[in-house]
Amino acid sequence: MSVHVLKPPPALEWPAELLGQLPTALEQLRHWAQITPLHTALRHKRQGQWYVWRWIDVLRDVERLADGLRQHGFSEQSQLALSGAFEPNLLLLALAAQSVGGQVLTLADDLEPEALRQQLWRIRPSHSYVQGRQQQRHWQSANLVDFAQVLGATDPARHLSRWWQPAGESVLWSEEGTHWQGGLAVLLAQWLNSGHGLAFPESLASARRDRGEAAPTGLLLSPARLQHLADDIESRLAPHGTWRRRLCEWAIAQPHSGLRRLLKNRVRKLLGFQRLASIWQPPSTGKSVVEPVWLAEFKRDIA
Structure with a gap:
């Protein structure tokens, strides 16, 4: 019987980087969801309207996304690549992937198509998430994750009818x-x-x-x-x-x-x-x- 030694994955170099393990991230998230469950945790403007996620919403979405990722084959041996503007979906997926035990890496979102193709060929992530149809077109070979499909049926983020801020609210x-x-x-x-x-x-x-x-x-x-x-x-x-x-x-x-x-x-x-x-x-x-x-x-x- 022959034994094959598996080669370790290549070391990441910028414009790719590994998000180090955040050992207390889920503990902190649960803490805020417990003591300030209805306070605003995330706010994002979409199609001209502000939407909000409360701390309890964030915790529930991270748990649902973790289950969804597992159903899509994501495990402790998997690697999720993220690229694009920072916004709630990207952050929630990063936390969910880490809660499963897999690795999270980011790839600069301003790469030219050829440079992106070379990086993806070198890194070969098991799963990936990007925003926008133009970006997705260049990531077709990287097992794209559909956020809505992974999250599953759930209540949508709440539309915020007011745009002003209460005087004491930190943002x-x-x-x-x-x-x-x-x-x-x-x-x-x-x-x-x-x-x-x-x-x-x-x-x-x-x-x-x-x-x-x-x-x-x-x-x-x-x-x-x-x-x-x-x-x-x-x-x-x-x-x-x-x-x-x-x-x-x-x-x-x-x-x-x-x-x-x-x-x-x-x-x-x-x-x-x-x-x-x-x-x-x-x-x-x-x-x-x-x-x-x-x-x-x-x-x-x-x-």
């Missing part, structure tokens, strides 16, 4: 996707550790408008996305060298200026940051990093 905000290296682990950890609601825009194009409606109290954004927001502010200021631009710069430099507060409040409202109280930042690497001016100002206000 974390993300407008990222699997192109953010390490981003999924950050989202899950910050969300489950805090027990705060987590909101997502309908699309990246509508992020600023949707952010204004959600009025988040905390940001979970990559440094690249924070810089994008800084560039957005820059594009809306008067051109350099003009008297209006000099007036803005003078006002920002004056700590006790009423005009300074007026300008900052205007910027906050423009970006949907009127309730902003926290900004997630990656652990310090020891290197000095020049922060966008608006970010430094907001962090100073929060402190």
Whole structure:
């Protein structure tokens, strides 16, 4: 009898990455579902309307998805690949796959078709989930998971008739996707550790408008996305060298200026940051990093 040694799967390299095991994720989820079952856990804008998942809804959906994945052949030896914008379906599937004991990996959602084909050939996940018909067309060889089919018959997410936020409700905000290296682990950890609601825009194009409606109290954004927001502010200021631009710069430099507060409040409202109280930042690497001016100002206000 011959013995064949199985080769280990290839080590993952960016733009693919493994979501490390989150040993307390389900414990934390059950905790929030028990003590705040009817509080909003997830919020997502779909087709122009806000939908919400309460903590008890999230726990039930994760348990149903875990059963559905098992029925579709997912096991402790399986690997689920996720790619796309961060939103409730993607997070719920990640938690369900981990609860079964399988591996979860993400693949950057901004790859060209040929680069994607090479990555899929190298990784060869047992199951995969992506959003949008265009993306699904390039993933046909990767055993796509149909979210609705795996979840099974259940009550749909509730439509939220109001778009404003109660004054005391904490809302974390993300407008990222699997192109953010390490981003999924950050989202899950910050969300489950805090027990705060987590909101997502309908699309990246509508992020600023949707952010204004959600009025988040905390940001979970990559440094690249924070810089994008800084560039957005820059594009809306008067051109350099003009008297209006000099007036803005003078006002920002004056700590006790009423005009300074007026300008900052205007910027906050423009970006949907009127309730902003926290900004997630990656652990310090020891290197000095020049922060966008608006970010430094907001962090100073929060402190």
